[in-house]
Amino acid sequence: MTVTVAVTVTVAVTVAVSDKMIKSCRLTKSTLSPLLGQMAGMVAGGEVWELIVKPWKDTRSLAANRKMWACLGDIAKQVQWPVNGHIKLISADDWKDILSASLRQEGRIAQGIDGGFVMLGQRTSKMKAQEMCDLIEVIYAFGASRDVKWSESIPPEYEEFARHAT
DSSP states (O other), X not given: OOOOOOOOSOEEXXXXXXXXXXXXXXXXXXXHHHHHHHHHHHHTTSXXXXXXXXXXXOBOOHHHHHHHHHHHHHHHHHOEEEETTEEEEOOHHHHHHHHHHHHTTOOEEEEOTTSSXXXXXXXXXXXXXXXXXXXXXXXXXXXXXXXXXXXXXXXXXXXXXXXXXX
16 A cells, blocks of 8 residues: 655644553654654554644744743843832743733733732743744833843844834
């Protein structure tokens, strides 16, 4: 039997047995033949397997994560914000929660264990690449509107935004 497969997009492939995922990988032209060989060996024993194929969505890169934290650190050192009725500097973690919540234009608030409220942001570790880009753009726009001096170089389009924001 001959199987012909044309792959034009990158997809994620998950192989599962009895609702337990055992292998998940990125399927590209270069990984297709080895994966088909592995799958042939798996089904040769007569066991039934489930194969799930879905579009691959890249998650944020480590470089984007480093950029985000560098920018958040710059904001944390330079921008004061109202917290509990007082204007003060807050941590990069606090800024991540504030700015990531602004991405979806929604605020989620949970009741604290001992009273009070906790604002819930998004988990950046679970963000897709485009979401992380959007967050970094929000961070740059916010920092530019508050004259933040960046410790890393900033793309020219954000400097232009800063001139028009004032």
